[in-house]
Amino acid sequence: MTTAAVIGIGDISGNHLQAIVDHPAIDLVAVCDIVPQRAEAAATQWGVPGFTDVDTMLREAHPDVVHITLPHNLHASAAIAALKAGCHVLTEKPIAESYGAGAELARVARESGRTLGVCFQNRYNDSSQAMRRLVDDRTYGRVLSARASVWWHRDASYYQASPWRATWREAGGGVLINQTIHTIDLLCWLLGAPESVSGMAANLTHSGITEVEDTATITMQHPGGVGSVYFATNCHGENAPVEIELVFESATVRLQDGQLLAATPDGDVEIVANDLEAEGERSYWGASHARLIADFYAHLSAEKPFWIDADAALVSLGVLRDTYIASGLVPADGR
Ligand SMILES: NC(=O)c1ccc[n+]([C@@H]2O[C@H](COP(=O)([O-])OP(=O)(O)OC[C@H]3O[C@@H](n4cnc5c(N)ncnc54)[C@H](O)[C@@H]3O)[C@@H](O)[C@H]2O)c1
CATH class of the missing domain: 3.30.360.10 (Dihydrodipicolinate Reductase; domain 2)
Known part of the structure; x- marks a missing residue:
């Protein structure tokens, strides 16, 4: 089993959490949100420890993969912290709030020896x-x-x-x-x-x-x-x-x-x-998050690097x- 954690328990996190728990080879081990009530509610809902601090979560849960579903300006710093802790990272788009911050993340990712994937699910x-x-x-x-x-x-x-x-x-x-x-x-x-x-x-x-x-x-x-x-x-x-x-x-x-x-x-x-129709109020997000997430995990053990x-x-x-x-x-x- 590959272990996973999700940081940022807001609107899109449910798509990641559901895809993780539905996947037979991924084990959700932690959730993290700076708002204690959100961390607690998600911990209860998904039956895993909840954290309010990224570094503490990385140290105590040490997941194989970290999913980043945070505000844009926090993507690069959270991804770099996770890569430096030895985790693979799947971050929501955009990789950062600016091109400069994104380029720095790309540099760290290249040198990390870990996999960094970006959630452009509509390619699927x-x-x-x-x-x-x-x-x-x-x-x-x-x-x-x-x-x-x-x-x-x-x-x-x-x-x-x-x-x-x-x-x-x-x-x-x-x-x-x-x-x-x-x-x-x-x-x-x-x-x-x-x-x-x-x-x-x-x-x-x-x-x-x-x-x-x-x-x-x-x-x-x-x-x-x-x-x-x-x-x-x-x-x-x-x-x-x-x-x-x-x-x-x-x-x-x-x-x-x-x-x-x-x-x-x-x-x-x-x-x-014909595209699959997503359900619910936010159906405009499309139905391909689970496809991208499954493909990302499949590439962790493949020789070919993840393409996005x-x-x-x-x-x-x-x-x-x-x-x-x-x-x-x-x-x-x-x-
Ligand atoms: N791929 C898609 O189709 C899609 C759709 C919607 C959103 N997104 C992306 O997902 C990301 C999140 O968007 P959202 O709409 O879910 O945002 P949101 O505001 O609903 O959720 C963000 C969460 O991050 C938490 N947070 C903020 N600072 C934190 C910190 N320092 N540590 C831990 N948690 C912290 C907030 O408390 C909040 O719960 C954005 O990058 C957005 O662009 C992607």
Whole structure:
């Protein structure tokens, strides 16, 4: 059995905890939250010791793997502490609140001899895997261009529940870094790390509620002359399904309502993949956390390293840094 602990018992932690206890080869040994009531409640619910301090938890529970589900500005320091204690780390996205902090974590992870994985679970969606195959196999020829958009809803109650989400210091941004970095990650994974980025981000309707941006537009130039256009907002009235469109030489492939469709010029439309539907109020997180977590643990004993590492996660963080600098939202040294 591989032992695991989870640090940060907030909204997303349940996805990690459930996947851990459902996995036959993972043994949950500790939970940790700085708020004693949260640590106690989780300890009772999951039947393991609860801690309020990361270093004490690492020393006393010494888990094989630490899951980090903390506010963004605490990811890098908690991950570095865990790596230095000899643990493998699976951290929620983003790897850090800034590119600089993420790059430092990547350096420590590389030198640690341990595995650091990043929770970009949407890469495991059936639609994402199918898009990857279509790109690799050139079923419809080369990709010519792409577009993607995320129209989501966040109101004051979301930020009041966890005030860190509204601040540059703790979250490092808003709709881009917190809600929609997944879709930027998918575009960069499918089309290659961008060679150039032009982005604008602003707080259009959430001033008074948040410091951070609520809407952004980004264009990227990927290798081979492939351009992509991306739009994200959390000022919409609902959490609409993520839309991604890849224009290939002989078909247009579109993710729409969780279904991947390929339309050819002769008018044929084929269903290429159907994503699993997640249940509950937060179904927009998707249903792939358990898949990613199982794959991460499988790689701990495999020769091939886990593929979504800190360096992979720095690509989307670099897109955000460039957009925030161009928008005058962070200093020009890029943090
Ligand atoms: N992959 C996804 O789809 C997805 C979805 C939601 C959130 N997330 C990510 O998960 C992370 C957490 O987000 P959330 O919405 O669950 O946040 P949250 O505010 O609900 O939970 C964070 C928890 O961390 C605890 N905490 C704060 N400081 C601590 C410390 N020093 N030591 C121990 N615990 C501490 C808080 O008390 C809180 O319980 C973020 O990185 C977020 O971007 C990912």
